[in-house]
Amino acid sequence: MPKKPSSRSHHSGVTTAASRSGGHQSSATGTRTAALLDPVKAYGQNFLKNPAIIDAIVAKSRIKPTDKVLEIGPGTGNLTVKLLPQCSALTAVEYDPRMVREVTKRVEGTESHHKLTVVQGDALKTAFPYFDVCVANVPYQISSGLVFKLLSHRPLFRSAVMLFQEEFALRLSARPGENLYCRLSVNTQLLARVDQLMKVGRNNFRPPPKVESRVVRLSPRVPAVKVDFREWDGMVRLLFNRKNKTIRSVLDSKATYKLLGGNMRTHKAMKGAGAAMDVEGGGGEGAGGDNEEEEVKQIVRNVCEMELYKDRRVTKLDIDDLLGLLAEFNKRGVHFC
Ligand SMILES: C[S@@+](CC[C@H](N)C(=O)[O-])C[C@H]1O[C@@H](n2cnc3c(N)ncnc32)[C@H](O)[C@@H]1O
Numbered sequence: 001m002p003k004k005p006s007s008r009s010h011h012s013g014v015t016t017a018a019s020r021s022g023g024h025q026s027s028a029t030g031t032r033t034a035a036l037l038d039p040v041k042a043y044g045q046n047f048l049k050n051p052a053i054i055d056a057i058v059a060k061s062r063i064k065p066t067d068k069v070l071e072i073g074p075g076t077g078n079l080t081v082k083l084l085p086q087c088s089a090l091t092a093v094e095y096d097p098r099m100v101r102e103v104t105k106r107v108e109g110t111e112s113h114h115k116l117t118v119v120q121g122d123a124l125k126t127a128f129p130y131f132d133v134c135v136a137n138v139p140y141q142i143s144s145g146l147v148f149k150l151l152s153h154r155p156l157f158r159s160a161v162m163l164f165q166e167e168f169a170l171r172l173s174a175r176p177g178e179n180l181y182c183r184l185s186v187n188t189q190l191l192a193r194v195d196q197l198m199k200v201g202r203n204n205f206r207p208p209p210k211v212e213s214r215v216v217r218l219s220p221r222v223p224a225v226k227v228d229f230r231e232w233d234g235m236v237r238l239l240f241n242r243k244n245k246t247i248r249s250v251l252d253s254k255a256t257y258k259l260l261g262g263n264m265r266t267h268k269a270m271k272g273a274g275a276a277m278d279v280e281g282g283g284g285e286g287a288g289g290d291n292e293e294e295e296v297k298q299i300v301r302n303v304c305e306m307e308l309y310k311d312r313r314v315t316k317l318d319i320d321d322l323l324g325l326l327a328e329f330n331k332r333g334v335h336f337c
Helices: 051-060 080-086 097-107 140-151 166-173 183-191 229-240 247-251 254-273 289-305 319-331
Strands: 013-016 068-072 089-094 116-120 133-137 159-165 192-200 213-220
Touching: 051 080, 051 133, 051 159, 051 192, 051 213, 068 080, 080 089, 080 097, 089 097, 097 116, 140 159, 140 166, 140 183, 140 213, 159 166, 166 183, 166 192, 166 213, 183 192, 183 229, 183 319, 229 247, 229 319, 247 289, 254 289, 289 319
Parallel strands: 068 089, 068 133, 089 116, 133 159
Antiparallel strands: 013 116, 159 213, 192 213
């Protein structure tokens, strides 16, 4: 995380608008185009300044009066003040202590002040409370980490409405065969449905970012797909490294056979551990190492000869193809972690 900006009064931990006292009066509605807080570039501080866009994001969040909302990166609170009247409670996680102070002050004295809890911290490292809906306009450098933190959050929430850089947003929903289809697309679509909601031009922000943005809705799949995510990610990493090749030509390499042969030995050793097997050299280069590599090679070739996978390019595989492929490998003892 970048160095914190200096701040005369430093907030840390949790603060609520209701818990603060003081005579600061500020507008609880509309945007603060004249806010005096200098945006810090390293924190990705591009504040939404167009009230029509803010209203559209709030409407697309489809918040019910009983909902608990999680807002990430509230900044000066332009979204926060419009989300609060819609929900039963809102927790905002903000890294910059100046913004924590600003959003808290801005909500003080409003009808919704008792609903707000502001947590000062890095959203990637802060434990999230229970929430139904997440709304976030976050710095682009934490987009990917945040998407996967949210999608592994339990219990599952209903939806997350988030602003991202245009290309990142399009990658999230890219379909097989499209240029932007990548590891991010399959990992996200494994866990959630992705809807593109609207484009947001650069000039709707203060200061304007370098690129256009988009608002996306992520709705976690219910029930969640049953898959060992480490296995899945191990396979997807290997495959999407060279996504324009066929499955076989990506996997058919000495280095891959060595890696997968090692995994196979480890798994065999773990299986036998109950029978007091010495697992110490299980993942290493012990005797018989070549056997596993040869075994893996044969399995890879056999699976790649199956009708569904023969001559298929990685970039054309959808989630079901990939899940099926992983299952075929796993049931033959080939593991990706
Ligand atoms: C793009 S601004 C959006 C502000 C406000 N939501 C808006 O739309 O006007 C991103 C906000 O996220 C905050 N932020 C940056 N990194 C963060 C992190 N790791 N955890 C939580 N907040 C972060 C920034 O300080 C900033 O207030």
